[in-house]
Amino acid sequence: MGSIDANPASGTRDFLPEEARHRDAVFATIRQVFEAHGFAPLDTPAFERLDVLAGKYGEEGDQLIFKILRRGEHEAAGDADLALRYDLTVPLARVVARYGSQLPTPFRRYQIAPVWRADRPGKGRFREFYQCDVDTVGSDSLVADASTIIALADAISALGVSGARVLLNARTALRALVLAYGIDAALEATTLTALDKLHKIGVDGVGRELTERGVPKSSVDRLTADLAEKDVTAVLREKIATHPDGTAGLKEIETVINIVQNSSDVTIVYDPVLARGLSYYTGPVFEVVHKDLDVTIAAGGRYDGLIGMFQSQSIPATGGSLGIERLLLLTAQAEHGAASVDILVTVLDEDDAPTMAQFAARLRAQGLTVELYSGGGSRKLAKQLKYADRIGAELVVLYGAHEREAGTVVVKEMRTGAQHTFTPDTLDTAVNALWAKRPPFPPS
Amino acid sequence: MGSIDANPASGTRDFLPEEARHRDAVFATIRQVFEAHGFAPLDTPAFERLDVLAGKYGEEGDQLIFKILRRGEHEAAGDADLALRYDLTVPLARVVARYGSQLPTPFRRYQIAPVWRADRPGKGRFREFYQCDVDTVGSDSLVADASTIIALADAISALGVSGARVLLNARTALRALVLAYGIDAALEATTLTALDKLHKIGVDGVGRELTERGVPKSSVDRLTADLAEKDVTAVLREKIATHPDGTAGLKEIETVINIVQNSSDVTIVYDPVLARGLSYYTGPVFEVVHKDLDVTIAAGGRYDGLIGMFQSQSIPATGGSLGIERLLLLTAQAEHGAASVDILVTVLDEDDAPTMAQFAARLRAQGLTVELYSGGGSRKLAKQLKYADRIGAELVVLYGAHEREAGTVVVKEMRTGAQHTFTPDTLDTAVNALWAKRPPFPPS
Numbered sequence: 001m002g003s004i005d006a007n008p009a010s011g012t013r014d015f016l017p018e019e020a021r022h023r024d025a026v027f028a029t030i031r032q033v034f035e036a037h038g039f040a041p042l043d044t045p046a047f048e049r050l051d052v053l054a055g056k057y058g059e060e061g062d063q064l065i066f067k068i069l070r071r072g073e074h075e076a077a078g079d080a081d082l083a084l085r086y087d088l089t090v091p092l093a094r095v096v097a098r099y100g101s102q103l104p105t106p107f108r109r110y111q112i113a114p115v116w117r118a119d120r121p122g123k124g125r126f127r128e129f130y131q132c133d134v135d136t137v138g139s140d141s142l143v144a145d146a147s148t149i150i151a152l153a154d155a156i157s158a159l160g161v162s163g164a165r166v167l168l169n170a171r172t173a174l175r176a177l178v179l180a181y182g183i184d185a186a187l188e189a190t191t192l193t194a195l196d197k198l199h200k201i202g203v204d205g206v207g208r209e210l211t212e213r214g215v216p217k218s219s220v221d222r223l224t225a226d227l228a229e230k231d232v233t234a235v236l237r238e239k240i241a242t243h244p245d246g247t248a249g250l251k252e253i254e255t256v257i258n259i260v261q262n263s264s265d266v267t268i269v270y271d272p273v274l275a276r277g278l279s280y281y282t283g284p285v286f287e288v289v290h291k292d293l294d295v296t297i298a299a300g301g302r303y304d305g306l307i308g309m310f311q312s313q314s315i316p317a318t319g320g321s322l323g324i325e326r327l328l329l330l331t332a333q334a335e336h337g338a339a340s341v342d343i344l345v346t347v348l349d350e351d352d353a354p355t356m357a358q359f360a361a362r363l364r365a366q367g368l369t370v371e372l373y374s375g376g377g378s379r380k381l382a383k384q385l386k387y388a389d390r391i392g393a394e395l396v397v398l399y400g401a402h403e404r405e406a407g408t409v410v411v412k413e414m415r416t417g418a419q420h421t422f423t424p425d426t427l428d429t430a431v432n433a434l435w436a437k438r439p440p441f442p443p444s
Numbered sequence: 445m446g447s448i449d450a451n452p453a454s455g456t457r458d459f460l461p462e463e464a465r466h467r468d469a470v471f472a473t474i475r476q477v478f479e480a481h482g483f484a485p486l487d488t489p490a491f492e493r494l495d496v497l498a499g500k501y502g503e504e505g506d507q508l509i510f511k512i513l514r515r516g517e518h519e520a521a522g523d524a525d526l527a528l529r530y531d532l533t534v535p536l537a538r539v540v541a542r543y544g545s546q547l548p549t550p551f552r553r554y555q556i557a558p559v560w561r562a563d564r565p566g567k568g569r570f571r572e573f574y575q576c577d578v579d580t581v582g583s584d585s586l587v588a589d590a591s592t593i594i595a596l597a598d599a600i601s602a603l604g605v606s607g608a609r610v611l612l613n614a615r616t617a618l619r620a621l622v623l624a625y626g627i628d629a630a631l632e633a634t635t636l637t638a639l640d641k642l643h644k645i646g647v648d649g650v651g652r653e654l655t656e657r658g659v660p661k662s663s664v665d666r667l668t669a670d671l672a673e674k675d676v677t678a679v680l681r682e683k684i685a686t687h688p689d690g691t692a693g694l695k696e697i698e699t700v701i702n703i704v705q706n707s708s709d710v711t712i713v714y715d716p717v718l719a720r721g722l723s724y725y726t727g728p729v730f731e732v733v734h735k736d737l738d739v740t741i742a743a744g745g746r747y748d749g750l751i752g753m754f755q756s757q758s759i760p761a762t763g764g765s766l767g768i769e770r771l772l773l774l775t776a777q778a779e780h781g782a783a784s785v786d787i788l789v790t791v792l793d794e795d796d797a798p799t800m801a802q803f804a805a806r807l808r809a810q811g812l813t814v815e816l817y818s819g820g821g822s823r824k825l826a827k828q829l830k831y832a833d834r835i836g837a838e839l840v841v842l843y844g845a846h847e848r849e850a851g852t853v854v855v856k857e858m859r860t861g862a863q864h865t866f867t868p869d870t871l872d873t874a875v876n877a878l879w880a881k882r883p884p885f886p887p888s
Contacts, residue, residue: 004495004754006542009526012489014539016546017553020485024475031468036808038785038815038835040461041468045572046490046528046558047510049453066491067513069524071562078522080513082453084490095458098450102460104834106819109461114490118515128489140820143797147818150801154808255797262798263805310448316820341482353587353699354706357594361707364480364598371482374591375550376584376760390548391482 011119011127017340026159026328027112030132033155034110037147039134042109044091046116047082054083056090056309064117066127084116088133089306096137097310106139108147112324126325135319137307142252145284145302146259148320152288152298153266155322159331163291164298167271168256170284171302173240173249174275180239180246181219189279191215196275203227227273236272256284280306283318290330297323297330342369342435344393346384348400355424359397359409362428368435388414394438395431413438455563455571461784470603470772471556474576477599478554481591483578486553488535490560491526498527500534500753508561510571528560532577533750540581541754550583552591556768570769579763581751586696589728589746590703592764596732596742597710599766603775607735608742610704611715614697614728615746618719620690624683625663633723635659640719647671671717680716700728724750727762734774741767741774786813786879788837790828792844799868803841803853806872812879832858838882839875857882 008014015023031041053065067080085091088111096107112132121127134151136144149166156164177195178188194209201209207224211217229235240246253270260268266288276285276299283302290297300320308315345360347353353372360372371391373384381398388396398410398419409427411420411434422430452458459467475485497509511524529535532555540551556576565571578595580588593610600608621639622632638653645653651668655661673679684690697714704712710732720729720743727746734741744764752759789804791797797816804816815835817828825842832840842854842863853871855864855878866874 004541005493006538006754008489008538008542009491009493012491014489014542015485015487016539016543017484017486020487023487024485028472036813038788038813040784041459041464042461043459043464043467045452045456045458046560047453047456047572049449051448063515066515066526067519068528069511069513069522071507071510075511076522078513078520082510084512094450094452095460097448098452098458099460104831108815108818116490128491136818138820139818141791141794141818143791143794143801143816144818144820146797146801147816150805150816255794258798259801263801310450340484344482347585347587350585350587350699353590354702357587357590357703357707361594369480369482371552372587372591372594374552374580374583374585374588376582376588387548 009127011121011125013126013128021340022332023328026324026331027130027132029158030112030155030322030324031110033158034134034151037151037154039108039110039151042092042095042111043113044085044088044095044111046114047084048091048094050081050083052094052310053086053090057086061086064119066116066118086117087115088113088131089135090309092133092135092137093307093309096307096315100311103137106144107137108135109137110134124325130324132322132324133319134321135317137317138315139318140304140316142255142284143259145318146256148300148318149256149260149266149268149286149288150264152300152320152322153260153264156288156297156327157265159327161290161297161327161330163293164266164288165291166260166266166268166286166288167274168253168268168284168286169271169274170249170252171282172245173253173272176240176243176246176249177236177272179243181223183215183219187213187215192275195273198227198273233270233272237270240272252284276301286320293330295323295326297326299323340369341371341391341393343371343395343397343431344384344388344391345370345372345397346381346388346399347373348379348381348384348398350379352399352404356397356399359399359424359427363397363431366428366432368431385412385414395434397427397431453571455565455569457570457572465784466776467772470768470775471574471576473602474556474599474766474768475554477602478578478595481595481598483552483554483595486536486539486555487557488529488532488539488555490558491528492535492538494525494527496538496754497530497534501530505530508563510560510562529557530561531559532557532575533579534753536577536579536581537751537753540751540759544755547581550588551581552579552588553581554578568769574768576766576768577763578765579751579761581761582759583762584748584760586699586728587703589762590700592744592762593700593704593710593712593730593732594708596744596764596766597704597708600732600741600771601709603771605734605741605771605774607737608710608732609735610710610712610730610732611718612697612700612712612728612730613715613718614693615726616689617684617693617697617716620684620687620693621680621716623687624690625667627659627663631657631659636719639717642671642717677714677716681714684716696728720745730764737774739767739770741770743767784813785815785835785837787815787839787841787875788828788832788835789814789816789841790825790832790843791817792823792825792828792842794823796843796848800841800843803843803868803871807841807875810872810876812875829856829858839878841871841875 066084068082069075070079070081115131178191190213198206210220226235257268280303281301282304285301288298302318304316307317345356347356360370363370396412408421409424510528512526513519514523514525559575560572622635634657642650654664670679701712724747725745726748729745732742746762748760751761789800791800804814807814840856852865853868
């Protein structure tokens with residue numbers, strides 16, 4: 001078989017123990033929060049029949065679907081019949097179509113799972129990455145929209161990420177905004193795409209882009225003048241309130257803000273220019289940004305038209321996603337990855353392995369993480385101490401010819417080098433006591 | 445988009461909340477045990493470059509690899525450049541080749557992850573299923589072999605599955621067995637394949653099969669005579685011990701049994717006819733069977749030739765797999781899936797949603813799982829109580845016009861129907877007290 005490129009496939013990653021542990025811990029924390037909010041887990045296959053996914057993501061998205069070759073005689077023809085999931089929303093729609101009557105209404109599910117996109121790999125862009133979705137299917141109540149935001153904010157906070165800020169808007173308020181400035185409804189989508197960039201490209205940038213997109217000068221001038229006001233939100237809100245759609249939208253926003261503010265520490269504010277992939281959102285839309293880092297760490301909204309796609313009917317739905325890969329980066333320095341092995345039980349003579357295995361089992365029964373040294377080759381003490389250091393063991397259990405003769409066992413503290421001698425029968429309690437009073441972590 | 449087949453792709457499964465929760469709980473328990481033994485998690489991508497997987501699983505296995513079409517212009521040509529992982533061993537070999545120097549020696553890793561095989565789907569056979577592997581790479585010590593068995597046995601026991609029994613053998617003892625009955629070394633593999641079936645097809649069956657496979661009559665006769673003995677193990681052991689390879693093999697087996705017996709409650713015995721996919725095993729091999737159900741729930745062994753495949757060198761390695769899908773079935777009746785929502789906080793009037801959201805947040809802060817009713821439509825009490833029943837809530841918080849006026853809040857016990865009235869400010873402590881003295885679960 002010989003030598004071969006041993007890197008993972010382009011756009012994918014291997015997660016070695018420390019990183020894998022960190023990811024597991026982050027996923028576990030998020031799962032715990034979602035469960036505490038009464039969301040239920042769902043798991044769907046990595047691949048779907050191609051006809052389930054095809055045509056669901058627009059032309060650009062469709063080209064990023066990884067297709068799987070048919071087997072047997074069809075393989076030679078290059079036919080594909082399966083495809084890797086591109087997101088977690090289309091599988092959810094399929095599940096609702098398949099099991100509708102078996103699910104409670106509303107159906108509140110979360111899913112934390114990888115998706116695959118044949119994107120051009122680049123800095124921070126992957127072909128395999130995790131999505132983390134919470135959705136409520138079958139409810140048109142704003143309580144569902146607010147509950148999504150509360151659960152996401154609680155998850156972010158449980159991860160130890162502070163400084164989250166929720167920006168909220170509503171589809172109807174956006175429509176009213178466009179109409180309020182005399183812009184034709186036909187230009188609504190393109191206008192909102194430009195407006196959505198306000199925080200990035202500034203008022204002048206938005207003005208230029210609106211003009212390029214064919215918005216009449218008079219509208220652009222009025223809009224940019226208002227965008228330059230000190231309290232943009234108040235000015236736009238007033239304009240929006242002049243339209244019936246706007247009044248309804250502002251009421252939605254107020255309702256959601258009231259619910260969220262009453263049950264979460266997160267800051268939530270109305271952002272009149274927040275639009276987000278507007279094409280499928282039908283109600284409230286939100287984005288959770290990190291105040292200092294100016295990055296989006298969660299987002300979502302109501303999308304009443306999507307979940308019923310396989311049933312040719314409209315099923316109300318609202319939900320959101322945590323930007324899990326970004327949150328993993330933000331929490332990477334946390335202690336999650338650090339905890340590994342508490343105690344290494346050495347094997348200085350293979351004849352003593354049964355005795356040492358028993359020591360290990362007894363210490364494990366005390367709730368400690370205990371590794372029995374399993375390396376081969378020579379059984380030199382120095383080598384095993386080096387290994388203990390490598391895996392971050394705090395204590396090392398030693399038992400050599402001297403101890404066997406004396407009827408003792410030695411426990412070495414790796415950080416201080418201190419050695420303690422016990423009789424084998426008191427090892428569990430003695431080590432437990434040592435463990436309880438070990439110096440605080442980290443040692444640095 | 446219209447109606448479409450909403451089933452998952454053939455050979456794959458959707459896991460609805462109860463089952464997903466059960467699976468998550470089982471995986472978490474296993475991870476915890478492996479961590480407690482000092483094994484470290486590894487995560488690799490779902491797909492590998494095709495050249496990494498091709499040619500690694502024999503002709504039959506190769507045909508079961510799911511291949512992924514290239515994108516863009518190559519898609520039309522039907523070329524594949526990627527493939528879904530078929531197992532967790534080849535990715536481990538690639539990781540060892542890629543990151544060798546960054547990993548401790550020995551490298552002790554576990555991985556619990558799905559693999560994909562384009563097998564004919566059938567009863568209990570899936571195209572997407574989980575594997576759960578522990579392996580120790582870079583150690584030729586029998587302590588590593590024994591540690592694998594101890595960790596797997598502890599995991600099985602932590603899952604509440606009792607009656608596990610470990611059958612152990614060694615490659616060299618198997619070789620000696622063949623030689624002891626005067627069978628040519630060239631017939632070793634075919635002989636052992638037949639012998640491995642002893643527990644299934646009986647002595648006569650093995651005899652017939654050996655003859656069909658070209659083993660000389662004199663050898664078949666002597667072997668089947670011994671297999672019919674009351675204490676087969678003792679008889680075969682004696683024969684095996686007459687060859688130097690056999691002595692070495694029996695010593696290996698004795699060493700592993702001594703270590704395992706000293707640190708685990710699991711029963712471990714020597715099984716002289718256990719062979720298992722012998723082709724790649726080079727040392728001890730084992731199988732963990734469920735005594736009553738007569739099914740294999742874990743298996744493994746030493747395979748020194750495999751992990752170095754990408755480096756053209758031999759790297760000692762030993763490991764095992766839990767039959768995770770079978771263990772999931774064996775533990776399916778456990779209580780894991782049962783726990784869901786503790787408390788449903790109703791919303792009888794949408795204007796009260798902020799108040800109710802706050803109640804929910806306060807109760808959640810007590811460590812309870814609390815769902816805020818997020819359904820739409822009419823806000824009828826009966827509908828929300830029915831929903832509380834559906835999701836298994838134990839307590840329901842009620843707050844309607846009467847309570848608002850009286851300045852109270854009502855908590856209903858779903859199982860008894862008892863209602864308790866509190867003032868809003870004492871809700872947390874009152875509910876906590878109610879929760880602590882709720883009737884024991886399950887109610888049936």
